[in-house]
Amino acid sequence: MRILLEPILIAILAGCAIFLIPKRFRRVTETFSLITSLYLFIAAIRIFVHPAIENRLFYLDGLSRLIVLAIGFFGVVVSLYSMRFMSSCKRFRSYYAYLVWTIGFSMLAAVSNNMILLLASWGFLGFTLFMLINVESPAAASISKKTFIIIGSSDALMLMGFAMLWLITGSLTLSGTRISIDNPLAFWSFLLIAIGAFAKAGAMPFHTWIPDTAKEAPIPVTAFLPASLDKLLGIYLLARLVLGLFILNKFSYALLMVIGAVTIVAAVMMALIQHDFKKLLGYHAVSQVGYMVLGIGTGNVMGIAGGLFHMLNHAIYKSCLFLSGGNVEYKTKTSELDSLGGLAKVMPLTFFTTLIASFAISGVPPFNGFFSKWMIYQGLIEKGRSGGVLWIFCIVAAMFGSALTLASFIKLIHAIFLGKAKGESRATSRRSRDEAPWSMWLPAMILAVLCIIFGIFAYVVPLKGLIMPALPSGLKFIGIWPSLKAALFLLIGLGVGFLIYLAGNFKGMRETSPYIGGEQLSKDMRLSGIEFYRTIEEMPFIKGLYLKAEGKLFDIYxxxxxxxxxxxxxxxxxxxxxxxxxxxxxxxxxxxxxxxxxx
Amino acid sequence: MLKYLFNFIIFPGFLFTAAVGLVASWIDRKVTARIQWRVGPPWYQPLADLVKLSIKEIMIPRDSYKPAFLISPLIGLSAVILASTFVWLPNLELAKTGFTGDIIVIIYLLTLPAIAIILGASASGNPLASLGVSREIKLILAYELPFIICLLVPIIKSNGLLRLGELVVYQRMNGSFISSPSGILAILVAIFCMQAKLGLVPFDVSEAETEIMAGTHIEYSGILLAVLKLTRFMMMVVVPVFLTTVFWGGFSVWKYVVLLVIIILMRNTNPRLRIDQAVRFFWGKMAAIAVIAVLLSVLGE
The missing domain is CATH 1.20.890 (cAMP-dependent Protein Kinase, Chain A)
Known part of the structure; x- marks a missing residue:
C-alpha cells in the first residue's frame, strides 16, 4: 500500500513545488524535475518487483506492474530530453509540473482498483494533456481544445459505462468480478468504457486529435503522451476489460478486430500523403494502435500477448522516432519534409536512431516490431482455425499495413536524411557534422538500442520478464521465431558479403559526380520524397477517399x-x-x- | 550450431543457392538469346561477369552518404541468404526444421533486398536513383497486397498450418494445393508477384534502363554491383523454390525449371509497364483474382 502511495504523493507534491521555484532558476527547475522523474522510475522498479496487491483501492498484478514500469521509464527519457528541447519555452514551470503530475497520475490510473479513483486520475490526465499541448505556442490552442473535447467527452461516456457496471455489480471495486457481456446493459457498459480506452489510445474513429497534436504540440509532449503514455494506458484499460472485467462474446471480439484492422489501413494511408513529418508520425501513432486492438481482439493468449508486446514496442520506437524528429526540428527549425534533406551526413546519430526505429515500426526482422507483429499474425491464424472469414480480412490489413508503413518511412528517411536538400536551405549550408546535444540524442539512442534488444532477445528479455507475467494463463509457444539465431546469421551474412567486398578493387575507388546522362547536376535537380506516392494518390477510387478525408468527413470532432x-x-x-x-x-x-x- | 553454419554458408544457403542462381541466370540469358535468334553466352558467363566486376574500379558519387551506400548491398545479400536457408531446409529435411510462422518470416525477408537497394539508392544522392526508389517502393506496395492474399490460400486450405515443413508434408498426404481451383488461381497471382519481386520485365520499372538508366542501380559499380547482381541471381532461385514449396508440394528440379521458363518467357514477350499501370494491375486484377482464390479456398475448393 505504502509503496504505491508514496511515489504518487511525491509526484503531486513535487509538481506543486515546481511552481514555487522562482522563475530565474530555470536550471534548478529542470534538474529538480529530472531528479523527481528518476525517483519515480526507481519507485516504479520497486513496484515492479513488489508482490501482488489487491485491496479496495489498489490492484497490482503483472499487467499493472508492466505499465507502471514503462510509465516510469518514459518519464525519465522525456524529462532528460526536455531539458534541452524546452530550453526556449517561456512557461517551463508549468511544463515540468504537468509532466511530473502526468507521470504520477498515470501510475495511479494503472494501479487503481476503484472506479472513482480510476476515473479521477483518468480525467486529470486529460487535463494535463490539454495543458501540455498548449504550453508553448498559442497556435496549439484550438488543437488542445479539440483534444480536450474528444478526450473529455469520451471520459464522460466512460463514466457512464462505469455507472452501468456499478448498476450490475453493485460495487465500486474493479477486480474480482467477471460479467458476461450477453446482457445488453453489460454490453453497453463494455462499449462505453472501451470508447474511453480507444480515445485515449487513439483508435479510430476517436483518433483525430493525435495527428493534429503531433503537428502543433512540442515534440517531447507528443513523444510522451500520444506516442507512449496514452497508448499504454488506453491499451491497458482495454486489456483489463477483455481479460478481467468482462467475458466477451463473438460479436464484441469481431468488433474489436474490425476496429483494429480499419485503423491500421486507414491511418497509414493518411500517413502516406503527409508533407510534415510530425503529422506523418502522428498518423502512425494512430495506425499502430490498430495492431494492438487487433491483437487483443483475437481473444487468444498469443494474440493478446502480441498486442501487449506491440503496445510496449510501439511506445519505444514511436517515442524514439518523435525524439529523433525533435532533434531534426531543433537543428533545422522546420518539420516540412520538402525543405529538409541530406541530414544523414550532418546528424549521423539521429539518422541511425531514426533508421532503426523506422525498421522496427515497419516490422523488418529482426527488430522488435517484427516480433510483436508476428505474434499478432499467429494469434489471427489461430483464431482462423475455428472458422470464419473475418480473420482473413484482418490479417491482410495487418500485413499490408506493414508494407504501407514501410513505404511512408522510406519517404521520411529519403526526404529528411538521404535525399538532396533544397537549394539554399539552412540544412545544406552546413556540410560538416552538427549533431544535436547529447541530452537529446542519448534518449533516442537508448530507445533505439531497446528496439534492437527487444527484437533480438525478445523471448528472454521482454516476453519472459514483462509480457508473460502480465497474462493470466501461461503463454505457450509451439515454435518460436529464433530471433537471436536469425540476427546472428544476418550478421554472418553481412560478414560473407564483406568477404566478397574484399575481392573487389577498393584501391581503385574514386569519387565522381553523380551520373545523370552526362548532364551537369544542378541544385534544383532533386526528388525530395514528398512526391513519391503521387501516382497512388491520383488513382481513381483512392483519390476520392483522400479528398473526403481532407474534407474531414471521417473526423468525428x-x-x-x-x-x-x-x-x-x-x-x-x-x-x-x-x-x-x-x-x-x-x-x-x-x-x-x-x-x-x-x- | 555448426550444422546451421554449414547450412547457412555452404549448403543450401549461400554457396549452393549462388551457384544455382548463376546457372539460372545463364539459362535465362541463353533462352533469351535463342528467342532473339542469337547464339547466347557460354555457361560460365554470369560468373565471368562477376569476376570482371570485381576487378573494375569502384566509383562513389560525391554527394552520397557513404556508410549507407556501401552497406546496403550487404544487407540485401544477407537477407536473401537467410531466406534461402529457410526455404530450402524444409524441402530437404521436411518437418524437422523450421518453426511455426516461418512462412511469415520468409515473406518479410524476401522484401529486405528491395528495402536494402532502396536505402542504398537513396544514399547515392542521384536524382535518377531517387526516381528509381520512388518506383521500387510503389512496386513493393503494388505486389505485396495480392502476394499476401494468395499466400493465405495454402494456410486456409491446410487449416492454419504456418510452417513450410508442415505444409510440404500436408501436401504429400493430401495432394498439392495446385490441384485445386483455388490453388491454381493463387499460384497464378503468385507468379506475377514473383516477376515483380525479381524486378524483371514487364515490372522492371525501378531500373528501366531506357528511361532512368538503371534507376536504383545507377551509381553502383565494381564489386558493389557484383553483390547486387549476385543477390538478384539468388532471388531468382529463392522465390520460385518458395512458390513450389508453398503451392506445389515441395521442390523438385522440373518444377523449378517450369517456373524459370515462365519467368523467362514472360520477360521476353512483354513490354515494360508504367508504374501506375503496374500498381493498377496488382491492386485491381491480381488482387481480385487472389480474393476469389481465397473465397474458393474458404469454401473448400
Whole structure:
C-alpha cells in the first residue's frame, strides 16, 4: 500500500513545488524535475518487483506492474530530453509540473482498483494533456481544445459505462468480478468504457486529435503522451476489460478486430500523403494502435500477448522516432519534409536512431516490431482455425499495413536524411557534422538500442520478464521465431558479403559526380520524397477517399461540431435577443406549468 | 550450431543457392538469346561477369552518404541468404526444421533486398536513383497486397498450418494445393508477384534502363554491383523454390525449371509497364483474382 502511495504523493507534491521555484532558476527547475522523474522510475522498479496487491483501492498484478514500469521509464527519457528541447519555452514551470503530475497520475490510473479513483486520475490526465499541448505556442490552442473535447467527452461516456457496471455489480471495486457481456446493459457498459480506452489510445474513429497534436504540440509532449503514455494506458484499460472485467462474446471480439484492422489501413494511408513529418508520425501513432486492438481482439493468449508486446514496442520506437524528429526540428527549425534533406551526413546519430526505429515500426526482422507483429499474425491464424472469414480480412490489413508503413518511412528517411536538400536551405549550408546535444540524442539512442534488444532477445528479455507475467494463463509457444539465431546469421551474412567486398578493387575507388546522362547536376535537380506516392494518390477510387478525408468527413470532432452547431442554430433562432419574444416564451412556460398544476 | 553454419554458408544457403542462381541466370540469358535468334553466352558467363566486376574500379558519387551506400548491398545479400536457408531446409529435411510462422518470416525477408537497394539508392544522392526508389517502393506496395492474399490460400486450405515443413508434408498426404481451383488461381497471382519481386520485365520499372538508366542501380559499380547482381541471381532461385514449396508440394528440379521458363518467357514477350499501370494491375486484377482464390479456398475448393 505504502509503496504505491508514496511515489504518487511525491509526484503531486513535487509538481506543486515546481511552481514555487522562482522563475530565474530555470536550471534548478529542470534538474529538480529530472531528479523527481528518476525517483519515480526507481519507485516504479520497486513496484515492479513488489508482490501482488489487491485491496479496495489498489490492484497490482503483472499487467499493472508492466505499465507502471514503462510509465516510469518514459518519464525519465522525456524529462532528460526536455531539458534541452524546452530550453526556449517561456512557461517551463508549468511544463515540468504537468509532466511530473502526468507521470504520477498515470501510475495511479494503472494501479487503481476503484472506479472513482480510476476515473479521477483518468480525467486529470486529460487535463494535463490539454495543458501540455498548449504550453508553448498559442497556435496549439484550438488543437488542445479539440483534444480536450474528444478526450473529455469520451471520459464522460466512460463514466457512464462505469455507472452501468456499478448498476450490475453493485460495487465500486474493479477486480474480482467477471460479467458476461450477453446482457445488453453489460454490453453497453463494455462499449462505453472501451470508447474511453480507444480515445485515449487513439483508435479510430476517436483518433483525430493525435495527428493534429503531433503537428502543433512540442515534440517531447507528443513523444510522451500520444506516442507512449496514452497508448499504454488506453491499451491497458482495454486489456483489463477483455481479460478481467468482462467475458466477451463473438460479436464484441469481431468488433474489436474490425476496429483494429480499419485503423491500421486507414491511418497509414493518411500517413502516406503527409508533407510534415510530425503529422506523418502522428498518423502512425494512430495506425499502430490498430495492431494492438487487433491483437487483443483475437481473444487468444498469443494474440493478446502480441498486442501487449506491440503496445510496449510501439511506445519505444514511436517515442524514439518523435525524439529523433525533435532533434531534426531543433537543428533545422522546420518539420516540412520538402525543405529538409541530406541530414544523414550532418546528424549521423539521429539518422541511425531514426533508421532503426523506422525498421522496427515497419516490422523488418529482426527488430522488435517484427516480433510483436508476428505474434499478432499467429494469434489471427489461430483464431482462423475455428472458422470464419473475418480473420482473413484482418490479417491482410495487418500485413499490408506493414508494407504501407514501410513505404511512408522510406519517404521520411529519403526526404529528411538521404535525399538532396533544397537549394539554399539552412540544412545544406552546413556540410560538416552538427549533431544535436547529447541530452537529446542519448534518449533516442537508448530507445533505439531497446528496439534492437527487444527484437533480438525478445523471448528472454521482454516476453519472459514483462509480457508473460502480465497474462493470466501461461503463454505457450509451439515454435518460436529464433530471433537471436536469425540476427546472428544476418550478421554472418553481412560478414560473407564483406568477404566478397574484399575481392573487389577498393584501391581503385574514386569519387565522381553523380551520373545523370552526362548532364551537369544542378541544385534544383532533386526528388525530395514528398512526391513519391503521387501516382497512388491520383488513382481513381483512392483519390476520392483522400479528398473526403481532407474534407474531414471521417473526423468525428468535425462531424460532431457540425451536429452541435445544427442544434445551436435552432437555439440561436430562439435566442434572438428581442425582449418581447423571451416574455412570450416565459408566458407560454407559465401557462404550461399552471395547466399541469391545475389539472 | 555448426550444422546451421554449414547450412547457412555452404549448403543450401549461400554457396549452393549462388551457384544455382548463376546457372539460372545463364539459362535465362541463353533462352533469351535463342528467342532473339542469337547464339547466347557460354555457361560460365554470369560468373565471368562477376569476376570482371570485381576487378573494375569502384566509383562513389560525391554527394552520397557513404556508410549507407556501401552497406546496403550487404544487407540485401544477407537477407536473401537467410531466406534461402529457410526455404530450402524444409524441402530437404521436411518437418524437422523450421518453426511455426516461418512462412511469415520468409515473406518479410524476401522484401529486405528491395528495402536494402532502396536505402542504398537513396544514399547515392542521384536524382535518377531517387526516381528509381520512388518506383521500387510503389512496386513493393503494388505486389505485396495480392502476394499476401494468395499466400493465405495454402494456410486456409491446410487449416492454419504456418510452417513450410508442415505444409510440404500436408501436401504429400493430401495432394498439392495446385490441384485445386483455388490453388491454381493463387499460384497464378503468385507468379506475377514473383516477376515483380525479381524486378524483371514487364515490372522492371525501378531500373528501366531506357528511361532512368538503371534507376536504383545507377551509381553502383565494381564489386558493389557484383553483390547486387549476385543477390538478384539468388532471388531468382529463392522465390520460385518458395512458390513450389508453398503451392506445389515441395521442390523438385522440373518444377523449378517450369517456373524459370515462365519467368523467362514472360520477360521476353512483354513490354515494360508504367508504374501506375503496374500498381493498377496488382491492386485491381491480381488482387481480385487472389480474393476469389481465397473465397474458393474458404469454401473448400
Amino acid at each position: 468535425e462531424q460532431g461540431k457540425k451536429l452541435v452547431f445544427f442544434f445551436i442554430r435552432i437555439l440561436q433562432y430562439l435566442h434572438n435577443g428581442v425582449l418581447p419574444t423571451y416574455l412570450v416564451w416565459c408566458l407560454l412556460g407559465m401557462v404550461v406549468i399552471l395547466f399541469s398544476i391545475v389539472r
